[in-house]
Amino acid sequence: MTNDTSLERYSRQMRFYGIGEAGQRRLLDSHVTLCGCGALGTVLANALVRAGVGHLRLIDRDFIETNNLQRQVLFDEHDVAENLPKAEAAARKLGAINSGVHVEPVVTDIDRTNILDLVKDADLVLDGTDNFEIRYLINDAAVNLGKPWVYGGCIGSHGQTMTILPGETPCLRCVFEAAPAPGEAGTCETAGVLSPIVNIVASYQAAEAFKILTGRRDQINCDLVYIDVWENVHKRIKIARLFGTVDCPCCQRRRFEWLDGEQGTHTTSLCGRNAVQVAHRAVTQLNFEEMARHLETHGAVSYNRFLLKFDADGYQFTVFPDGRAIIKGTDDVDKARTLYAKYVGH
């Protein structure tokens, strides 16, 4: 088949008629931005890195907790004990799985100020988030730049996915014009989530990624796929005809409301987990050593070069070097801002 020994690890994939050696070389030359490295994100990253996607940018704002391990396949108890951010821990594991590709961890909150930079050099954007706000932002950025992207979402025992080729297929807003109101959609905390549905949805997304990256857009799935592994439902919802027939603010009128900041906030309650993220970008990197000295009067402080943790007033604070913080113990955004000002400063 090939004399190139560097491709030997991909031999079973190249033997598949849809990929071949030419497809494999295209995968190796590909650049993917993966937004979110939680349940869907870890399954996606695992599939892409094993398949030989040459450059994977892995973006996640969060750190690892014990209750992630049930479904987030790249993490283990050691990562929890080490207080590692998800993107960093995933990149370490992926480097051991395939040292022949480049994995670039980015620990940041995706927002309208950074998303274009994070996706502009990518051939494809993948949605591994659990957050509608970020999905609409991805949709705006992808349509704006003409990048294909694959949406995926899971809750409880059900999940759905669709593939968006800007200018060819309906975008997210053609199908779901607005994000569900807070509290309207379930969250992982209220409804839970089963690992089988995560694996299924992410696997659909990964297969779509392979088709797009190997130049087989003719093979993509043009429907919205909905699966419920507990209720035994598998539906394909025909959405292709929506392209160009709905008056979509994003892909038809090219109004990018999420990118322009007309929609969305910076301080957000996190996926119903009784925590708030306060996104405050410091001009320079925070000095954790100095912060720890000040905070020690309130109680135990621990830090590494990725994050600093402390407890105060009965709340758990996790602070990142860019000034962003996740405050656990409240879902009240104003309360979180007050706590942030009191303990983190600025």
Ligand SMILES: [Zn+2]
């Ligand atoms: Zn649209």
